[in-house]
Amino acid sequence: MRRVTILGSTGSIGTQTLDVIRTRRDRFVVHGLSSGGSDIKALAAQVLEFSPAVVAVARATVVQDLQLALYAEASQRGWNAGDFRLPKIIAGPHASTELAAEPVDVVVNAITGAAGLRPTLATLGAGTTLALANKESLVIGGRLVTRAAAPGQIVAVDSEHSAFAQALRAGRKDEVRRLVLTASGGPFRGRTREELVHVTPDEAMAHPTWNMGRVITINSSTLVNKGLELLEAGLLYDVDLDDIVVTVHPQSIVHSMVEYCDGSTIAQASPPDMRLPIALGLTWPDRVEGAAPPCDWTTAATWTFAPLDDEAFPAVALARRVGTLGGTAPAVYNASNEVLVDAFCAGRIGFLDIVDTITEVVDEHLSAQELPAAHVADTDLSVEAVLAADGWARQRAARLVQERAAVH
Incomplete structure (x- = not known):
C-alpha cells in the first residue's frame, strides 16, 4: 500500500491522479491533498471520497468555506455528522510546502507555475519520491533542485519525460546520442508568423489532442510549453540541450524518443492519456496494469514527423538560450x-x-x-x-x- 500526497488536487493532473487511485484502492491510500482554494466544492468532494488525513489550502480565508462545503457535501450524500471525520486542515501560502514535507511514499506535485518550487524542495528534503508534474519548479530551480535530489528520486509525470525515462531503459547512458522531444504543434501547427497575428484566446485553447488547464494549453499553442519541457529534459536526464531535438508529431502517439549511438531509436507510443505517465509516477519503475488503453494495432493509422518552424514559434529557441545560460x-x-x-x-x-x-x-x-x-x-x-x-x-x-x- 503506497501512501500518496497530491499537491494541486483539483487541477487537471490532480483529478486524473485520483482517477488512477480510485479503482486501485488496494494499492494506494491518499494521505494529503492540497489546493489553491478556487474550487472548494470539488476539494470537499475529494476529501469525502478519499479521506485524507491532511488537507492544505493556500488561503486561510477559505478554511471555513471548506468546512462548510464538507458538511454540505456529506449532507447531500445522506451522511450524518458522525459518519465522517474532518481532516487536519493547514492553511496559508506555505501550506503545500508543509504538507509536502510529511512522510509518505510519493508526493505528486501538480501545482501550476513557480509556486511549486518550495513544495518540490520540501519533498526532496524529506527523502520522498517526487512525481513531478510541476515542470516549472525544476526549470526555475535548476541545479538547486537537481542537487537536492537523490538518484532516481524525481519521477517525471509529463508524458514526454515519462517516455524518455521508459526509452532510456533500453541502453546505457554513454550509449545515448540524443533525445528526440515530440510536440503536437498545438492548434496553429503549419501557420506562418503572419497568420498568427490575429488569433484569439478561444482558438489558442482549442488543442487538437490534449485536454489540459488554461496555462498549459496556451503554452502549448505558443510552444512555450515545449521550451519548458526542453529545459526539464536537460535537467532530469543530464543531457546537453544541443543534444535534444524537437520534432512536430501532430498525432501525439509517440510521446518522445531516444536515439542511441548505433543508430537505433527507441520510441514510447500510446494514445494521448495522462493516466499512463501518472500511474508510472506513482509506482516507478513498476507498471500499473490497465492504467490506460493501448494503441489499436488492428486499425490503419499514419504517424507523421516534421521539423519545428522556429520563425513562427521562437519559444523553443529562446528556451534553449536561457537554459544554456x-x-x-x-x-x-x-x-x-x-x-x-x-x-x-x-x-x-x-x-x-x-x-x-x-x-x-x-x-x-x-x-x-x-x-x-x-x-x-x-x-x-x-x-x-x-x-x-x-x-x-x-x-x-x-x-x-x-x-x-x-x-x-
Whole structure:
C-alpha cells in the first residue's frame, strides 16, 4: 500500500491522479491533498471520497468555506455528522510546502507555475519520491533542485519525460546520442508568423489532442510549453540541450524518443492519456496494469514527423538560450510567460506579443547590472535569488503589457 500526497488536487493532473487511485484502492491510500482554494466544492468532494488525513489550502480565508462545503457535501450524500471525520486542515501560502514535507511514499506535485518550487524542495528534503508534474519548479530551480535530489528520486509525470525515462531503459547512458522531444504543434501547427497575428484566446485553447488547464494549453499553442519541457529534459536526464531535438508529431502517439549511438531509436507510443505517465509516477519503475488503453494495432493509422518552424514559434529557441545560460534566466522566461498568458487571455495583448515580450524581458534581465533585475549564475543560485528574479520578471512583464496597451 503506497501512501500518496497530491499537491494541486483539483487541477487537471490532480483529478486524473485520483482517477488512477480510485479503482486501485488496494494499492494506494491518499494521505494529503492540497489546493489553491478556487474550487472548494470539488476539494470537499475529494476529501469525502478519499479521506485524507491532511488537507492544505493556500488561503486561510477559505478554511471555513471548506468546512462548510464538507458538511454540505456529506449532507447531500445522506451522511450524518458522525459518519465522517474532518481532516487536519493547514492553511496559508506555505501550506503545500508543509504538507509536502510529511512522510509518505510519493508526493505528486501538480501545482501550476513557480509556486511549486518550495513544495518540490520540501519533498526532496524529506527523502520522498517526487512525481513531478510541476515542470516549472525544476526549470526555475535548476541545479538547486537537481542537487537536492537523490538518484532516481524525481519521477517525471509529463508524458514526454515519462517516455524518455521508459526509452532510456533500453541502453546505457554513454550509449545515448540524443533525445528526440515530440510536440503536437498545438492548434496553429503549419501557420506562418503572419497568420498568427490575429488569433484569439478561444482558438489558442482549442488543442487538437490534449485536454489540459488554461496555462498549459496556451503554452502549448505558443510552444512555450515545449521550451519548458526542453529545459526539464536537460535537467532530469543530464543531457546537453544541443543534444535534444524537437520534432512536430501532430498525432501525439509517440510521446518522445531516444536515439542511441548505433543508430537505433527507441520510441514510447500510446494514445494521448495522462493516466499512463501518472500511474508510472506513482509506482516507478513498476507498471500499473490497465492504467490506460493501448494503441489499436488492428486499425490503419499514419504517424507523421516534421521539423519545428522556429520563425513562427521562437519559444523553443529562446528556451534553449536561457537554459544554456542557466541561473535565474529560466525563472525569468517562465515568470514573464505566466503574466503574459493572463494578459493574452484578457485580451490586453496579441498572441505574438507573448513570446516577443518574454524575449524582451529576458534580454533586459541579461543586460541589467543590479539585483533583482540582474542575472545570477548557477554558481550563486539560491531560492531567494530565483524568487527575486521571478518577482522582478512578473513586474516587468506587467509593465510592458501596460505600455503596449497604451500604444494601441
